Structures are given as structure tokens and as C-alpha cells.
Amino acid sequence: MNPLxxxxxxxxxxxxxxxxxxxxxxxxxxxxxxxxxPAMGNIQAGLxxxxxxxxxLVEQANxxxxxxxxxxxxxxxxxxxxxxxxxxxxxxKLILHSGPPIAWPEMCGPVQGAIIxxxxxxxxxxxxxxxxxxxxxxxxxxxxxxxxxxxxxxAGIISPSMPVWVIENKTNGQRAFSxxxxxxxxxxxxxxNNDEVLQRLHWMKQELAPALKQAVRQLGxxxxxxxxxxxLHMGDEVHNRNAAATGLLIKxxxxxxxxxxxxxxxxxxxxxxxxxxxxxFLNLSMAACKAMxxxxxxxxxxxxxxxxxxxxxxxxxRLSGTGEHWFQAPANAVEGLFFPGFxxxxxxxxxxxxxxxxxxGVGGFAMASxxxxxxxxxxxxxxxxxxxxxxxxxxxxxxxxxxxxxxNFAPTAAGIDARKxxxxxxxxxxxxxxxxxxxxxxxxxxxxxxxxxxCFVDAISALAKTLPAGExx
Amino acid sequence: MNPLxxxxxxxxxxxxxxxxxxxxxxxxxxxxxxxxxPAMGNIQAGLxxxxxxxxxLVEQANxxxxxxxxxxxxxxxxxxxxxxxxxxxxxxKLILHSGPPIAWPEMCGPVQGAIIxxxxxxxxxxxxxxxxxxxxxxxxxxxxxxxxxxxxxxAGIISPSMPVWVIENKTNGQRAFSxxxxxxxxxxxxxxNNDEVLQRLHWMKQELAPALKQAVRQLGxxxxxxxxxxxLHMGDEVHNRNAAATGLLIKxxxxxxxxxxxxxxxxxxxxxxxxxxxxxFLNLSMAACKAMxxxxxxxxxxxxxxxxxxxxxxxxxRLSGTGEHWFQAPANAVEGLFFPGFxxxxxxxxxxxxxxxxxxGVGGFAMASxxxxxxxxxxxxxxxxxxxxxxxxxxxxxxxxxxxxxxNFAPTAAGIDARKxxxxxxxxxxxxxxxxxxxxxxxxxxxxxxxxxxCFVDAISALAKTLPAGExx
Numbered sequence: 001m002n003p004l005x006x007x008x009x010x011x012x013x014x015x016x017x018x019x020x021x022x023x024x025x026x027x028x029x030x031x032x033x034x035x036x037x038p039a040m041g042n043i044q045a046g047l048x049x050x051x052x053x054x055x056x057l058v059e060q061a062n063x064x065x066x067x068x069x070x071x072x073x074x075x076x077x078x079x080x081x082x083x084x085x086x087x088x089x090x091x092x093k094l095i096l097h098s099g100p101p102i103a104w105p106e107m108c109g110p111v112q113g114a115i116i117x118x119x120x121x122x123x124x125x126x127x128x129x130x131x132x133x134x135x136x137x138x139x140x141x142x143x144x145x146x147x148x149x150x151x152x153x154x155a156g157i158i159s160p161s162m163p164v165w166v167i168e169n170k171t172n173g174q175r176a177f178s179x180x181x182x183x184x185x186x187x188x189x190x191x192x193n194n195d196e197v198l199q200r201l202h203w204m205k206q207e208l209a210p211a212l213k214q215a216v217r218q219l220g221x222x223x224x225x226x227x228x229x230x231x232l233h234m235g236d237e238v239h240n241r242n243a244a245a246t247g248l249l250i251k252x253x254x255x256x257x258x259x260x261x262x263x264x265x266x267x268x269x270x271x272x273x274x275x276x277x278x279x280x281f282l283n284l285s286m287a288a289c290k291a292m293x294x295x296x297x298x299x300x301x302x303x304x305x306x307x308x309x310x311x312x313x314x315x316x317x318r319l320s321g322t323g324e325h326w327f328q329a330p331a332n333a334v335e336g337l338f339f340p341g342f343x344x345x346x347x348x349x350x351x352x353x354x355x356x357x358x359x360x361g362v363g364g365f366a367m368a369s370x371x372x373x374x375x376x377x378x379x380x381x382x383x384x385x386x387x388x389x390x391x392x393x394x395x396x397x398x399x400x401x402x403x404x405x406x407x408n409f410a411p412t413a414a415g416i417d418a419r420k421x422x423x424x425x426x427x428x429x430x431x432x433x434x435x436x437x438x439x440x441x442x443x444x445x446x447x448x449x450x451x452x453x454x455c456f457v458d459a460i461s462a463l464a465k466t467l468p469a470g471e472x473x
Numbered sequence: 474m475n476p477l478x479x480x481x482x483x484x485x486x487x488x489x490x491x492x493x494x495x496x497x498x499x500x501x502x503x504x505x506x507x508x509x510x511p512a513m514g515n516i517q518a519g520l521x522x523x524x525x526x527x528x529x530l531v532e533q534a535n536x537x538x539x540x541x542x543x544x545x546x547x548x549x550x551x552x553x554x555x556x557x558x559x560x561x562x563x564x565x566k567l568i569l570h571s572g573p574p575i576a577w578p579e580m581c582g583p584v585q586g587a588i589i590x591x592x593x594x595x596x597x598x599x600x601x602x603x604x605x606x607x608x609x610x611x612x613x614x615x616x617x618x619x620x621x622x623x624x625x626x627x628a629g630i631i632s633p634s635m636p637v638w639v640i641e642n643k644t645n646g647q648r649a650f651s652x653x654x655x656x657x658x659x660x661x662x663x664x665x666n667n668d669e670v671l672q673r674l675h676w677m678k679q680e681l682a683p684a685l686k687q688a689v690r691q692l693g694x695x696x697x698x699x700x701x702x703x704x705l706h707m708g709d710e711v712h713n714r715n716a717a718a719t720g721l722l723i724k725x726x727x728x729x730x731x732x733x734x735x736x737x738x739x740x741x742x743x744x745x746x747x748x749x750x751x752x753x754f755l756n757l758s759m760a761a762c763k764a765m766x767x768x769x770x771x772x773x774x775x776x777x778x779x780x781x782x783x784x785x786x787x788x789x790x791r792l793s794g795t796g797e798h799w800f801q802a803p804a805n806a807v808e809g810l811f812f813p814g815f816x817x818x819x820x821x822x823x824x825x826x827x828x829x830x831x832x833x834g835v836g837g838f839a840m841a842s843x844x845x846x847x848x849x850x851x852x853x854x855x856x857x858x859x860x861x862x863x864x865x866x867x868x869x870x871x872x873x874x875x876x877x878x879x880x881n882f883a884p885t886a887a888g889i890d891a892r893k894x895x896x897x898x899x900x901x902x903x904x905x906x907x908x909x910x911x912x913x914x915x916x917x918x919x920x921x922x923x924x925x926x927x928c929f930v931d932a933i934s935a936l937a938k939t940l941p942a943g944e945x946x
Contacts, residue, residue, distance in 0.1 A: 233708050233844075233845050234707040234708040234716070234717050235706050235707040235708060235717075235878070243707070244707050244708075244717060244720070247717070247720035247721065247723070247724060248720065250720070250723065250724060250727070251720060251723060251748045252748075254723070254727060254744050254748055255741070255744055255745050255748060258737065258740055258741045258744055259741060264731065264737070267731055268728070268731045268732060271727050271728055271731055272728050275724045275725075275727055275728060371706075371878035371879065371882075372706050372878060375878075375882065380881055381878055381879065381881050381882070382881070405708070405844035405845060405854055406844065406854065406879060408853055408854050408855070409844075409848065409854070
């Protein structure tokens, strides 16, 4: 005991602030404990959490779900129209959007603008007013991409004639889809819907997609996990930064395109479009992540998060053990840097399906691989490695397919465990672009945000109710 | 004084080992000082070093040389045959090799093999024996690339009909040249000279070089420093790893090639060759570095190192203040990993002009940007950042054009000061491939080596002799 009392005392006060007063008056060094009760202090949720923690059914289910996620082999196998890929689109006028379900009147500006644009693009209406009337009359169904094995960045709009990437998980044969990336500037995903935007979408459908379909056929199949893994060693986190991954994709596409018998002018336009857009790979990354997470879905009792997505108003998550149910809460603010002339008052709420990358252990979870992104969103490389390390505390394990050079090639933290999020009060970190709240203005910044805690607390309570009778709290 | 004597004493012994005996017997904690006298303990060299350190003429000269290096703007401007670019080749049978000057009988296997290959490629002789006779009869001049503003990796062979990249430093109008990268496997730069090698060289001359000449014309000019800077943020150190830089180059070349009116078959072969070789950018990186270092050359009194190069036997350096003089010593061993089936006995000595990259502050000096390379050569990411930090101790400054994300975007250490190397006993670190000692076997490993100290000590003494009378030691 002697050495303890020979050094100056450092006291941690875990009780009421008043407990520390006497010590402070005696010049003592007192640090108040930064502690909040788990599950946001909600007593029922706390009991639900206690029922789930270390529960053998949950532990076993998580092992199965995590193993299915790890063993997924997402492969680019085809390019199709959305209507070919998504059968529901063959039966009714259906437009998909990002995030959890939301009704037209509640949607944010960029999503409404993008839906109007998609209706014009499909030729279902001749002008904006007619397009909006169609929606208000209930003649167009609006549903989440995630309800149809699909994902889309920002507004995430997918309409029947748009081309989609077709990703197949070779382990279970299931497919996932995403739209094509339009580049920066005035684009549908930020709610722009003028002639420039619609003409680009028509060109993508008529020239880009058929060319890429031929190239993919030429390639046979393209395994996406090794490509993403390589990009993680080249400064990408394959969410907000895809410069290396796009380059690696281009290296694979060029020889295939050059042997595809396409006219030279087509090749020129296709390659100019792809080489001019460092985000081109993003939608492939998202669809690959969707395929990995769908593999882990629907394992009863599993507390593994399989979806995180934003519709510009609410943030929604799904757990493996609660199937298709969404747990939603208002989206947290984005902390980041704004482009000159814009500020926080101009920003739409957090938006897009792209948080599927964080759900799959890349993006913000792999930030240590992408110091340049941290600088872009206003942090330091040390923040990046700290974020990647912190995510280990809320994850089921590491993904050895995705390693981080800056952490001595440690695997990325992967498989978010909703129990750990609620218990440890550490929120999943998400890299994101910031959209202007008005349709069509476009990206006005980038930053880091978190998934909101109520989603996880509600999900925990719902999962606890699925436990065999008498076991839930 | 009290606190010092209240804690257990830790003693550093800076004198004879015997001084520490008493303390050790009294259970004292004694650390012997790891110290060697500067300039390898050579008294005259030590005096020369003392004369140069903090000498105003040297300080001023280094500032000028370093500023010229920093302000160099190497730009890819053309593709030519070596004979077009290097006037001496128009007057006589001249073949260039890597490193400092060396006579035929002393050359290592790979360099001799590559020279024989170049003679056959030029059609100066019909077979190996005739080619060797030509050399022995003195009918072919063998000179360092560096004597002709050129650089080449490994054997570094440049003969008149070979194509070269033409790099121009836009700041002073001077040019630098390097040959084209042949890829891996059986290649001339490792001393292979069979039909496969010669046929590839003919194809590179007849189809690849004209295509790239057209592409470069189409591009106008391509600034190399920003491209290298970007690659440093993508896991390259642009010496042993050029995967990202090659990808960035490809992104620039494709649109230019597609609008160059070349036959489709040519485009297919050219793109297959370039996309199949992650080292394709290396020779451009080297020529860009050569242009930067030539800018700093020939500043009287400057102790800045402008060349480090290896001929497979000796390592040679040049200082700015001693102009074209080479300071040579036997090359240090390479510490690294060997490919399966090979070991240290199979290795040629350190070889090639590629250490121009380290001389220019990238390569081993920028290792912190390329943890994957450190793993490849048998180290850890921590070694990488340590190497990059250690090089700051022997450099004139940092190059703000080249920043290292892992060191919070600190500039790379650049401008090796021969005084600091000799004084601080820290050798410049070099990333390198390991060639088999027999011609044509190829690369058998990769590792890290250092420039040998005697080069720097001799250079210091020679530089001291250039000081105004009465000022040298």
C-alpha cells in the first residue's frame, strides 16, 4: 500500500458532484466520471439489454450472421435495366428512394426533386406539375431501395429504365443492385432534375449502360472484395473516397471495352465519363456491401445491424434478428466542412443508403485507411485511426478481407452489435457528403456523422421480445 | 537538486567501458553511449567536416540548390528515340548503363547481359559472341546514364533506338530522359537478352512508343509532381510501388489514346501492356526526380547530394558543389525478403539509377506513405514512419509538394546534406528490388538498403578543398 499513498492522489468521482467538494477544497485532483446509464437511461430498455447481453441464443445467432457476412463473395456479374432486375417494377409504376420508408409530404427537398426528375425521365409526365400530381394521386409507388435488394447514394432514386449494377453473392446466389453514379455537379441524386440532368440519364441508359454490359460480359465476372481491399491500401475508404477503386476498376474495364467491338466514339465518351468521376466506384462499393449484409440478414435472435440508411429526415436501421423491421429516429447533424458560400443552415439532413458501407465495416469504420478523407471532412489522421479503433468496441469482430495499413494491417471492425452500441454508448461513425436542403443545388460539404442512439435502443427492446417466453425482461 | 538524488540514478557512460564498472558493482543502472566519431573517425575528414559545418558559403549554397530543387516543375513533354534525345548517340556507338562509370570486365552479370541484349537489339552484332567482341574491341562506348541527363532502373541500359520519355523542367528548360518500363519477368533491365526480351523491345519501339508519343502530343503536357504527390496519398512511394501512379497515368492516357486515330488493335495491345504493369510509372518518376536534382546541381560549395546511383558493384554519389565528380564505395548489402527458392547468395549487389527517387525525397524517404511496401520488404508500418522521420535528420528541409498522410501530411524530408550524413552517422535509406547475380534470372526479392558512408566522407573532404584558401582544414 505504501507507494500508493506516497504519490499525489488522483481521485475519480463516480457519484454526485457534491462528493468531490471536500477533496477539491483540500487541493485534491478530482476527475468526474463521464458516465451515462446504458440504453439512454430507459429502465425497460436497460432490462431488455441486460436480457440480451451474453445470452447464448444471441451469441450463437451473431456468430452465424457474422460468419455469413464474412464469407460473402460479391461479384459484379451484369448490367441491366432496373425493371429487368427488380420484378416489382414490371407490375406497377415504382420508384425507389434511399433510407427507411417515408411518405411524399414528409420527404426532403432533394428526394422530392429527384423523384420528379425520375418521373420525367420515365416519360410518365410531361412537366413538374403533372409529375407531382401523379404522385399525389397515388399513381406512383415510392418505396425504399432496401425493400428491393437495392441501394442508392443520397436521394437514391432508381426508376425502371435506369441501368443498375448487378452484384451476386457467389456464396448464396443472392443478388444486390445499385444505380450508376452520375458524377458531381447538377445530378439527380442531389435532387436536380433539369434538362442537363435528364439528358445525362438518357445517355447513361442508351450508351453507357450497354457499353458496360458488354465490358462486364467480356470480363466474365469481377470480384469486388479484393478490389475494395486493394483500394483500402491506396487511401480509399470506399465510401466518400473512391479514387483508387475507380482507377482499379478502369484498369479492368479498358481492355474489356477495347475488345467489345463498340464504335470509337462510344469508347471515347464512356471513358471520358468514367475517368472524369473519382466517385464512379461508389455505387459498386455500396451494392457489394449490400450483398454482404443481406447475407447476414434474418438470423433469429441476432443483434447484428444489417442496414443503416437515411431518407433525409430519419435514420433507420435493421437488425438481423428482427428481419425487415425498421428502427428509426431523426438523423443526427453532420459535423463537417462546408464549401465556400454554404453553411449548416443550408444543409439537408443526413441522406442516402451509402451508410451500408459503414454497416459492412468500411467507410467511416475504415477511416484509418484514408487520412485524406479525414482532412477533407475537417479532422486529422490521428482522428482517423481513433475512429477505426473506437468502432472495434461496438463490433462483433474484424473482417480479415479488409485490412488497414495505418493500424499495422489490422482487420476493419465489422458487424455492428446493437447491444454494444446501446451498452457502451458509442455510436457508429459515418462519413458522408452534405446535400443542400433545396432540390438540385447539389453537394455543399462533407463530414462525419453518427447513427442516432434511439434506433439502437428501440431495436434492442424489439429483439428482446423475440426471446423465448420468460427470458425477456 | 533534491529530487534528482531521491530517484534511482540512471547513468549514461560516455567514456571507456571501465568507467562504468564501479557503478555496476554498486547495482547502478548504466547505459553505454552508442557513439561513433563523425566521418568514420577519420581525423582529416573530421576536420574537413568541421570546416564545412555552419560555413556561410555552404549554408548559402545549400539554400540556393535546395530552392532550385523545390521550384523544379518536371513535365512530360514528348517521347523520342534515345538517339534523338541524346546527341552523343548520333556520333558514336554509345550504350548507357546505370550507376557510376565502370569498365566492362568489372561489370556484374545483369549489366553485361543487358548490354549484349542492347547490341543485338540495335543489330550491331548477330550473336552474343560477336556482341561481346565488339565491346572488347572498344567499338561500343559504355557510359553512365547520368552523364547524359538520363536515368534507368536496374541495369539501366539505354541504346540509340530505344524510346525514351522526355521530361522538361519548366523552371529552367532543362530536359531529363529515361527508358520505358518493360514489366516483370524476363526483361533487359535484369540482364535477360533472349528472343522474348528482344521482341518486346522491338514492339515497344515500333508500336508502343509511337502510340505514346501521339498520346503525349494529345495531352499537351503532363505535370508529374502533382501526379506523384497524389500517388503518395494513395500508398505509393513512387520507387518500389507505383500502382497508384500508374493508374493515375492511365486515367490521363486513355482519353488521349482514344482520340489519337490509332488502329483498335494498337490501342488494345498498348493498354493491355500498360494496365498489366504496376511499375509502368517508375521510369517517369525517376526522370522527374532526375530533372528536379539536375536543377540543384553545380552550385559551388553546396553539400547537397544530387545523385545516388548503383552499377551493381559500386554505389556512387555526386554533390552539387563538386559537380560531375563521383564519390564511390562498394554497395551495402540489401536487407530484405527473397522470393521462394532464392537467398542472399543469389543476389547481385545493389543496382540501378532508381535511388534518384530517394535523392529527390521520395522512395525510401517517403516510406511512411507506403506501408504496403514496408510489409513487402519485411518491415512494419511503424518502421516506415520511423524511416521517414529519421531522414529528416540528414536533410536540408521538407518538400511541401510531397506530403505524407501518415505523418499528418508533413512534407517529405528532401535534399540530403552530405555533412549531416557524415556528422550524424545516419545513412540515406533506399527501397530497392534485388536482382539475381546471373544475367536474365530477374528479380528475386526486394528490400531496404543504405548508401555507404565512405561516399559521403570522401565527398565532404573533396568539398572542403573547394573552400577559399585558408578556410579548409
